[in-house]
Amino acid sequence: xxxxxxxxxxxxxxxxxxxxxxxxxxxxxxxxxxxxxxxxxxxxxxxxxxxxxxxxxxxxxxxxxxxxxxxxxxxxxxxxxxxxxxxxxxxxxxxxxxxxxxxxxxxxxxxxxxxxxxxxxxxxxxxxxxxxxxxxxxxxxxxxxxxxxxxxxxxxxxxxxxxxxxxxxxxxxxxxxxxxxxxxxxxxxxxxxxxxxxxxxxxxxxxxxxxxxxxxxxxxxxxxxxxxxxxxxxxxxxxxxxxxxxxxxxxxxxxxxxxxxxx
Amino acid sequence: xxxxxxxxxxxxxxxxxxxxxxxxxxxxxxxxxxxxxxxxxxxxxxxxxxxxxxxxxxxxxxxxxxxxxxxxxxxxxxxxxxxxxxxxxxxxxxxxxxxxxxxxxxxxxxxxxxxxxxxxxxxxxxxxxxxxxxxxxxxxxxxxxxxxxxxxxxxxxxxxxxxxxxxxxxxxxxxxxxxxxxxxxxxxxxxxxxxxxxxxxxxxxxxxxxxxxxxxxxxxxxxxxxxxxxxxxxxxxxxxxxxxxxxxxxxxxxxxxxxxxxx
Numbered sequence: 001x002x003x004x005x006x007x008x009x010x011x012x013x014x015x016x017x018x019x020x021x022x023x024x025x026x027x028x029x030x031x032x033x034x035x036x037x038x039x040x041x042x043x044x045x046x047x048x049x050x051x052x053x054x055x056x057x058x059x060x061x062x063x064x065x066x067x068x069x070x071x072x073x074x075x076x077x078x079x080x081x082x083x084x085x086x087x088x089x090x091x092x093x094x095x096x097x098x099x100x101x102x103x104x105x106x107x108x109x110x111x112x113x114x115x116x117x118x119x120x121x122x123x124x125x126x127x128x129x130x131x132x133x134x135x136x137x138x139x140x141x142x143x144x145x146x147x148x149x150x151x152x153x154x155x156x157x158x159x160x161x162x163x164x165x166x167x168x169x170x171x172x173x174x175x176x177x178x179x180x181x182x183x184x185x186x187x188x189x190x191x192x193x194x195x196x197x198x199x200x201x202x203x204x205x206x207x208x209x210x211x212x213x214x215x216x217x218x219x220x221x222x223x224x225x226x227x228x229x230x231x232x233x234x235x236x237x238x239x240x241x242x243x244x245x246x247x248x249x250x251x252x253x254x255x256x257x258x259x260x261x262x263x
Numbered sequence: 264x265x266x267x268x269x270x271x272x273x274x275x276x277x278x279x280x281x282x283x284x285x286x287x288x289x290x291x292x293x294x295x296x297x298x299x300x301x302x303x304x305x306x307x308x309x310x311x312x313x314x315x316x317x318x319x320x321x322x323x324x325x326x327x328x329x330x331x332x333x334x335x336x337x338x339x340x341x342x343x344x345x346x347x348x349x350x351x352x353x354x355x356x357x358x359x360x361x362x363x364x365x366x367x368x369x370x371x372x373x374x375x376x377x378x379x380x381x382x383x384x385x386x387x388x389x390x391x392x393x394x395x396x397x398x399x400x401x402x403x404x405x406x407x408x409x410x411x412x413x414x415x416x417x418x419x420x421x422x423x424x425x426x427x428x429x430x431x432x433x434x435x436x437x438x439x440x441x442x443x444x445x446x447x448x449x450x451x452x453x454x455x456x457x458x459x460x461x462x463x464x465x466x467x468x469x470x471x472x473x474x475x476x477x478x479x480x481x482x483x484x485x486x487x488x489x490x491x492x493x494x495x496x497x498x499x500x501x502x503x504x505x506x507x508x509x510x511x512x513x514x515x516x517x518x519x520x521x522x523x524x525x526x
Contacts, residue, residue, distance in 0.1 A: 069342075071354060076339030079332075084379040084386070088368070091334060095361050098354050105351070116347040123347070 046164035053111060056167050059159070060104050061118030063174070065126050066152060067101035068119070070094075070145075073130060077141040086138075089186070093145065093179045100174040107170045125215075133211050135204075139190055143201050146183040147208040147252065153180075154251050155216060158244055187259050202261040209252045209263070213245060309427035316374060319430050322422070323367050324381030326437070328389050329415060330364035331382070333357075333408075336393060340404040349401075352449070356408065356442045363437040370433045388478075396474050398467075402453055406464050409446040410471045410515065416443075417514050418479060421507055450522050465524040472515045472526070476508060 047053045071094050078090035105115035133148075135141035153175055160171040191197050253263035310316045334357045341353035368378030396411075398404035416438055423434040454460050516526035 068347075068350060068354065072338050072342045072350070075335050075357065076342075079335045079339075084331075084382055087331060087335070088364070088378070091331065091361050091364070094338065095358050098358050101351070101354070115351070119347055 047111065047166065052164075056163070057108065057111060057113050057118050058121070060108055060167070060170070061115075061120075062122045062126075063156065063171070064101050064104040064108070064115050065119035065122050067097045067104065067174070069126055069130060070149070071097040071101060074141070074145055077135065077138065080138045080141070082138065086186070089182060090142075093182065096179055103173060104170060107166075129211065129215055133208055139187075139197060139201060140204050142183060142187055142190070143204055144208055146180065146187060146255070147205055148212060149183075150180055150255055151209060151212045151248060151252060154248055158247070184255075184258060191259060191261075198261060201259070202256070202263075205252075205256050205261060205263065209249070213249065216248070217241075217245065310374060310429065315427075319426065320371065320374060320376050320381050321384070322426075323371055323430070323433070324378075324383075325385045325389070326419065326434070327364050327367040327371070327378050328382035328385050330360045330367065330437070332389055332393060333412070334360040334364060337404070337408055340398065340401065343401045343404070345401065349449070352445060353405075356445065359442055366436060367433060370429075392474065392478055396471055402450075402460060402464060403467050405446060405450055405453070406467050407471055409443065409450060409518070410468055411475060412446075413443055413518055414472065414475045414511060414515060417511055421510070447518075447521060454522060454524075461524060464522070465519070465526075468515075468519050468524060468526065472512070476512065479511070480504075480508065 047056065074097065075091055075094035078087045078094060081087040081090055101115075108115050108118050133144060135144050156171050157175070160168045163171070187201070191201070249263075256263035310319065337360065338354055338357035341350045341357060344350040344353055364378075371378050371381050396407060398407050419434050420438070423431045426434070450464070454464070512526075519526035
């Protein structure tokens with residue numbers, strides 16, 4: 001198989017277009033007061049702030065391109081499934097990703113931005129992520145979908161709490177709960193049928209989450225892109241970023257344990 | 264690009280399971296009277312006839328696998344599109360094929376047959392068709408979708424008139440009018456932008472329809488599969504078969520002309 005697999009991952013823009021973007025409603029000066037998160041982005045007008053809208057556009061561009069490329073890779077990998085039933089199931093998951101892509105695209109349209117324009121700055125970076133994480137066979141493709149979709153979902157959800165309600169609603173909607181459950185069941189079944197898979201998939205899972213964390217951290221710390229969104233008003237970005245990444249890693253470990261694998 | 268493209272083509276079963284299958288309601292003896300086609304399959308009970316139901320199951324199995332494999336190939340080829348907008352459009356067409364697959368699968372389920380069981384006899388043959396018609400680039404992939412989807416659509420529609428109303432309804436629903444119009448527009452645009460494409464795509468179109476006709480004729484004449492359905496009660500199968508293939512070829516020529524290409 002020469003394709004990658006499903007994911008909504010890969011967060012770095014090809015250009016460091018943003019540093020320390022403000023949360024909606026937060027003053028853009030560096031003297032911004034520390035405001036409790038929960039009190040922040042409830043205003044429906046958040047998107048009227050051009051810098052905030054620009055940030056949301058970029059975030060949704062990343063998500064949209066992740067979904068589109070995930071759709072293409074998962075549906076092409078589906079062809080190598082061991083059974084026709086698996087091909088159909090993976091096809092269904094892929095179609096779900098395309099529907100997410102269309103949903104995000106339609107929201108971007110409401111913001112006056114084409115989905116193509118929003119996605120294009122992130123294309124090279126996400127493509128490179130896929131190249132670094134090409135599955136060696138169908139089971140690795142399944143595992144990639146399982147690990148990366150969940151990681152990305154956690155990541156986006158962790159941002160959603162800091163976003164305006166409309167954007168948050170879009171991000172909530174693209175959460176693929178059923179898909180994750182199906183992938184987990186199918187991987188458990190595969191591991192039960194072929195115990196030799198376990199060590200290979202455990203290794204592959206570690207590699208995948210490593211790449212995902214690298215991608216996220218590059219953005220989050222070096223470029224201050226993530227920190228700029230989440231913690232623009234806080235003295236110490238890195239503490240929060242570290243806490244977020246610890247949580248992402250813990251969740252990943254839990255998911256690996258659910259498969260009987262060591263993270 | 265190492266993939267084929269969208270289609271619902273490829274009609275031959277891997278095994279010659281059927282010869283001269285009866286139309287619904289037609290006696291299974293060879294002494295069947297000649298009955299005008301239009302008067303035939305209006306009974307809602309047609310599918311209660313096990314031989315007819317078996318034929319419908321096979322036909323829908325072919326269609327379902329054509330749609331599923333077309334979905335996978337078109338969505339993987341989408342990745343090589345010249346623009347993000349093209350990727351999205353091709354993705355949308357691919358998703359439409361998956362929806363057709365699911366529709367056919369759900370109808371098969373009503374007949375008490377899993378879509379996997381219905382598809383499996385045709386998998387090798389359709390895969391071989393895809394191998395023989397691998398597009399060399401994105402434009403050839405677009406052309407393959409344009410030529411083969413339309414050819415298959417014509418072919419299935421020509422059968423539909425001879426089928427019972429429920430099956431006919433399913434076949435009518437999977438007709439992808441919008442998709443074909445989009446493909447035609449996009450190919451016209453590509454040809455206008457790069458006139459050197461014309462000779463290559465004209466050649467490719469001839470090759471595609473040749474493969475499609477070969478596939479259909481092998482079934483229709485050598486195996487008497489098609490003839491057995493359509494013209495079981497008629498003295499001369501070959502005449503009708505020839506007329507059908509002439510029509511398929513004429514329609515193809517018209518579609519090539521619409522692109523300014525010689526068929």
